[in-house]
Amino acid sequence: QQQVKQSPQSLIVQKGGISIINCAYENTAFDYFPWYQQFPGKGPALLIAIRPDVSEKKEGRFTISFNKSAKQFSLHIMDSQPGDSATYFCAASKSGGSNYKLTFGKGTLLTVNP
């Protein structure tokens, strides 16, 4: 059972464009939604995260939009740059008790063309 579904699988964007990656979750107990960026040969690096008490969070060129009723959240990368080319993973977890494990989507390979 895939609890976090991520789309698209791959994405090609021109430099300066907007990259949008979407995720949907099933478990309504999830209350923490991070996005990770992973370059080849490296571990995932935390990019930005949101909790369900807000509908949007912005950090620089990166914005998370969150729709609790639809159980969906998305990552928007404004003014995309070639250096943003990487694999992006959404994840979710629940903080009740000791349930801190992250459940990841399958990832989106982003290519930003110069």
Place this chain on the structure above:
Amino acid sequence: DAGVTQSPTHLIKTRGQQVTLRCSPKSGHDTVSWYQQALGQGPQFIFQYYEEEERQRGNFPDRFSGHQFPNYSSELNVNALLLGDSALYLCASSRPTRVAKNIQYFGAGTRLSVL
């Protein structure tokens, strides 16, 4: 401030062998989680250690075991290796607080190849 460090970087084993992977958490972190990342997939949770005990476990067989030491470092052991165990093994550390319960920082991983 050193981040999460893992060793070795790469490892090649044959079927049936046993392997031990090591992880040192980020300074100040007391919780270590292990994930398996198959090629082209997202990381899958194996287990989490806190206060030297396994606190939570994912859907992995008993061939996968772990340990946490008093200095919070951790080991992942895999026995009777199968070809399907070939993957990137990631260690993540965290220090759950009331505000930052779930923030996990990952190491660069150990690439395990089983031949």
